[in-house]
Amino acid sequence: MAAVSDYDIVIVGAGVSGSFIAGALTRAGLRCVLLEAGQSFASSDYPDNELDANALLYWGGGIELNKDASIGLLRPKAVGGGSIVNQALLDRFDDSAFDSWRETSGVDFLNRSSLDPWYDAAAENLSIRTVPEEYANGNARIFRDGFAANGYRCAPLERAQGDCRFEDGNCCIECLRGCPIDSKQSTPVTVLRKARDAGLEIVSRFEALRVENGTDRVTVHGRDHDGEQKSYRGRHLVLGAGAIGNSRLLLMSGFAERLPALGDNFYTHPQYMSLAVYDEPVNAHRGPLQSYKSADPGFRANGFKLENVFAGPIGIAMLVPSFGTEHMRHMRDITRMACIEVAVRDTNPGRITVGSSGKPIVEKTLNEEDRKRRDRGLEAIRNIFRATGAKQIIEGNIAIGLHLMGGCNIGVDPARSVVSPEFRLHGHDKIHVADSSIFPNAPGINPSFTIMALSSMAAEKIAADAR
Ligand SMILES: Cc1cc2nc3c(=O)[nH]c(=O)nc-3n(C[C@H](O)[C@H](O)[C@H](O)COP(=O)(O)OP(=O)(O)OC[C@H]3O[C@@H](n4cnc5c(N)ncnc54)[C@H](O)[C@@H]3O)c2cc1C
Missing domain, CATH: 3.30.410 (Cholesterol Oxidase; domain 2)
Known part of the structure; x- marks a missing residue:
């Protein structure tokens, strides 16, 4: 029987979204664990050649x-996710992107005036x-x-x-x-550094393989680098494993039955x-x-x-x-x-x-x-x-x-979307998502800044739910 550890919040995926949400929830005083399949690197030990980098960071x-x-x-794989390997170009979405998102999803707050305060909040963490x-x-x-x-x-x-x-x-x-x-403002040098100091537990080289949604707890089962089975249980679960990672994990956990759009609407x-x-x-x-x-x-x-x-x-x-x-x-x-x-x-x-x-x-x-x-x-x-x-x-x-996006698209209609406007999986109040997987369609603009903004917005809602 695998050992089970208990937390307020379990977060899967230490990429852009997972890191921002983990940082905000830890600041809010919640006991969080951040589970990441990839390795954790210090600036001095990133791979020093292209071949090793491909093998170790993806x-x-x-x-x-x-x-x-x-x-x-x-598909990045490291503590920091895409923020480690990306070019760190940051753009706010324009009306063309948000208009098309609202039209596809029916979610009203997807517009510049609602999101601007969250872009600003995310920017406070970065140079x-x-x-x-x-x-x-x-x-x-x-x-x-x-x-x-x-x-x-x-x-x-x-x-x-x-x-x-x-x-x-x-x-x-x-x-x-x-x-x-x-110099690059990847999450290990921004939000994660502060969160770690404030008590965030980060478990690297742990691959989540199955999510079990119980009556008052959600459990993530997986294995560490040595193949040992481990489980992490929380009052809430946040999925930040990216478009492919979230879809894969939820499909492997049998969620497709209640979420018919799971894995659809994928853009690149x-x-x-x-x-x-x-x-x-x-x-x-x-x-x-x-x-x-x-x-x-x-x-x-x-x-x-x-x-x-x-x-x-x-x-x-x-x-x-x-x-x-x-x-x-x-x-x-x-x-x-x-x-x-x-x-x-x-x-x-x-x-x-x-x-x-x-x-x-x-x-x-x-x-x-x-x-x-x-x-x-x-x-x-x-x-x-x-x-x-x-x-x-x-x-x-x-x-x-x-730019891997979608698979768990946000929307008001549970028949055609996976995540509700409250950033919860439709019909599953304790499982939250705000990363690139919730994109309703392709914005045509670099996604990271908007992932940070949506994740900052979602973190406030998750903290309220958890309290
Ligand atoms: C080379 C490159 C350049 C880019 N340049 C830019 C740019 O300049 N500007 C921009 O805005 N965007 C850029 N992007 C895209 C951007 O990095 C991504 O859109 C962003 O990282 C997605 O954030 P996310 O939080 O959804 O997922 P990610 O940042 O990809 O994080 C997901 C994390 O979850 C982990 N994970 C997945 N499955 C599991 C599992 N089962 N168990 C445990 N962990 C798991 C992964 O290992 C990964 O670390 C670039 C991407 C690449 C690859």
């Missing part, structure tokens, strides 16, 4: 594939800065100049960062595998990276990785946005569609390459189910409208590269899904 050893292998899914213009690297300058040459609008982007010490030559491509100088903002080779060095890997964001109303109306990220050599090698000596020749050009990606605001919902071995199966394709959105974005990228003197353009043919 589920599936770096990348998982959807059912027809057309989209690579990046948010723009990257000083003088540090813009070659890739960012191509992005900015190409936008100007085509009459497209771009803007400085806002990042959750402290002091990145760019004057010392720091390169933020490194922070994609965990920021070694604690599929992203396609295009590379361009220039005569002169670009050094896209140096300094701040991104300085500007696309802010073009025409792009927004056409359902895409552009970002100029770069990947490590392994990531770039996957995108270059060639073999053998030709591939080696391309890779020798890596310092002369620029990269821009198009992220599609996808309209075709996917579906998460669980295979017999417990592995999540993701059915997700692009429909005609999504392909049109992608193609319009690729055309804008080609225009930018051509206007800035690119000698060759290489279109990466793999879609990457790294």
Whole structure:
């Protein structure tokens, strides 16, 4: 018989949402435990190379594939979740995102004026800065100049960062595998540090495998890194395991019977990276990785946005569609390459189910409208590269899904949604969710800041319920 530990609140998943909720509930004086399948890292021991980072910071050893292998899914796995590996770009949603959310969900508070105080509350936990213009690297300058040459609008982007010490030559491509100088405002250096000091218990390398909803307690059963079965029991349970993680856990626990929409409505903002080779060095890997964001109303109306990220050599090698000596020749050009990606605001919902071995199966394709959105974005990228003197353009043919959203969508109708406007699973008063899994559809905007805002809002409701 597995040992059972008792708490006020059990939280599964120490990503963006789980961390923010754990912090707020601990501050409210509740006894919380935060369970995370991934490891806990200090800034000094993040993996120092791309290969180890893929293996140690992601589920599936770096990348998982959807059912027809057309989209690579990046699913973070660490204390801090996506905040460890992401680019920390923070954006509030606009009316287009919220209008569409309200229409799909019937949830009235999904609008800017209701959410703004919660964005503000979340921001109090972070340092948010723009990257000083003088540090813009070659890739960012191509992005900015190409936008100007085509009459497209771009803007400085806002990042959750402290002091990145760019004057010392720091390169933020490194922070994609965990920021070694604690500048990136990932949750272990923000909300979790304070929460731990205030008594939050964090259990890393524990995978939750089953949720049992009893009359006055909810129990999470799972196993630790050594394979030992353990259980954690709380008066309330918060699920923060992300879109795929929450759907998988609830499906494996038999909740589908009472929640017919469980696992549906899954979106990814599929992203396609295009590379361009220039005569002169670009050094896209140096300094701040991104300085500007696309802010073009025409792009927004056409359902895409552009970002100029770069990947490590392994990531770039996957995108270059060639073999053998030709591939080696391309890779020798890596310092002369620029990269821009198009992220599609996808309209075709996917579906998460669980295979017999417990592995999540993701059915997700692009429909005609999504392909049109992608193609319009690729055309804008080609225009930018051509206007800035690119000698060759290489279109990466793999879609990457790294904004994983939905599966437990919020809504008023229990037949078509999973989570109620009170952030509780429909029909289950003690199980709460406010992470990326509750997104009703794809907003087309970076999701983290809104996850923080919704989680801060939900935490207040959960604290009231728990009291
Ligand atoms: C490379 C990359 C770059 C990105 N860049 C940006 C960006 O610049 N701006 C932005 O807004 N967004 C960005 N994102 C997306 C953003 O990071 C995610 O949307 C966000 O992290 C989702 O938050 P979450 O709380 O829903 O889940 P996550 O942060 O993914 O956390 C979920 C956690 O739950 C854990 N978990 C899952 N299942 C279990 C289980 N059964 N038991 C225990 N633990 C479990 C996972 O290991 C994980 O740590 C990026 C993502 C990636 C991968």
